[in-house]
Amino acid sequence: MKREKADLFPALLIGLMANVFLKGQTSYWVRPGVVTAPLSILLLAMVAYAFSCCWNTGTQGFLRWGFAALLAVGSALELLRLWQLFDCVYANSVGLLGVCFTVLVPVIYLRRVSSIAQTSNVVFWLLVGAAALLLVSVLDRLRVVNLQTVPLAGTTLQEALTGQLTLYPELLLPALWASSRSKKIDHPARLAVAVVGLDLAIHLLLELFFGAAMPGHDNPVHTAAQTGALSVFNRLEWLQLVLWSAAVSVKLALYLYAAVRLVGGRTGTTENNAVGLDRFPLYFVVMLLLCVGMRKMDLGRTLVWHNLACWTFAGLVIGKGVVEWVLSKQRFAR
């Protein structure tokens, strides 16, 4: 019963927030970003909506397994990104295994979809609070003159579009549980506005902070957080790290829930358990092995490939849905 009422929208928002906060590098200047934002929102919302409509018609096994594989690789990339951040900030103090334990152990509790929904509400507001605290703590270092007056030329606009058009799996996930037509439109549209708006806001904050040096920084949000100081706290990066870890846990739990729905298993669609406890060690080991296998890869490039894979996958599903719709129309016409 709880599952029918559980709202996973905050969990999806947290996943998107984690993507934006943990970005390894910024990708565009704010001025062209503002210009391209409406187009990016429209494109992302349209693709997510089309995917949501076509998913019901395209439920073949290979597509389900393909989506689950995208989610598994996405989870491993999230773990590796967090590990790289920890390693960068506290060199040689936290290993990959430590990060895996920190993030994956809470997923044991978050196996239940109602737990994901409840926890994501709390983590969402904590993240909003931490973001506000970060903003307040760096407020005196933000300078409006740091904004770059780059020309609105083809190159800068293209950079902004490429940066904003990242198709995160969170934009595709509502297709798995959207029950009504209104939800199929509403969730993708709200998520697209949220991800582009948040990305733009973070870029604005970072440009006000770093000025011309913004593109060269690794882990720029964290670097800004390190500099933030309030009278109560000398440095606040620990708070950001704790919350980002919590956000990644929620995100991974959501991916796990979605993956179990995709590939099936003992848990059906009416049970509250997303994954049985007996399967959890298998999940843990798969994640660990994926992380170990991918740890030497260039993370930035792998994320680009993952994004391309998401676009290709969405294109496949939408293409398949369109073909099926055309064929059904022809059959109906005969």
Add this chain to the structure above:
Amino acid sequence: MGPFKAAVCSITACVCLSLTGCGQQQTLAQREIVRAVFLERQKAECKAVLLVEDTDLPEGESGYKTADGTGDTFEKAICEAELSLDGTPFYGLMDLVTMPLEADWETVTQAGQLLYEQAQPAPEMTLFLLDAKDFPLPKSAGELYDILCAATKTYKLHGGLEGLFVQQDFCALPVWQEEGMGFAFLRRGQQPVRLDSGLEAQLAAVLCGQIRHLESYYAQESAYCAADTTVQWDAEKENINILLHLRKTSLADLSGQERPQSDLESILETELQSAFQRLNQTAGDIRADPFRLNFWKTSVMETTVQNPLPQLIVEIEP
């Protein structure tokens, strides 16, 4: 879960554990906490002095020890200094970096980049150009650290490593020498311009957003001023006004003539105006934009205005 599956999982977990490098971490107690890095150049040789917290002292006492290294680059010098430490250096609590007084833009930004990439410190730190003649290193490193930290508090200095890179080919840094605080403009491909005079240097630092407190002699050292500062920019279509507010101002007459407060204020304003004219002239000479006029020019002003001349408006409040 059956025993077979459990065994397989345990073995896999052990293999992963060994592959992920568990157990290679170092405890915090084994690290050397670096509080400051002093970089200096002696002829063709670079020298780095690391000021490290002395953790061997009894509880409640604090002190420093130093490690120094030399090399043909700052990177090698820092590496050599690190090697002479007992443990792994930890730069997360570093809050001061000094660079050689004669350093140009290229040297300063390369050293800044090195600190970001190699040492990965917390970027909240104060940077100074330092005249090493006055402070022989590493002997006076601890004393110098205390002096510079005190100066940071006095002048409400607000620099940071990221401040080196906010403009693509220009940066400005405070200078510390025996006479007190100065300021320097560093432009890519040009000789650095150092401002040694107290009021002019501090006005430049205020307008660059690096300090928020003025403390200087003026009127040929016959008067003394101390004030908190705030700067407001008011850009219109044809001109830019810079409003400099001096708050909690304390003016002292050192000439013994008992000049009235209004006279001291008027002299201070005149000196600030002439210092501002000189600063604009200096910036124009090196084709730099220390006060970021280009931003206002592009964003607010009419395109027909080619070289806007800013006006300084000084407001003095007791």
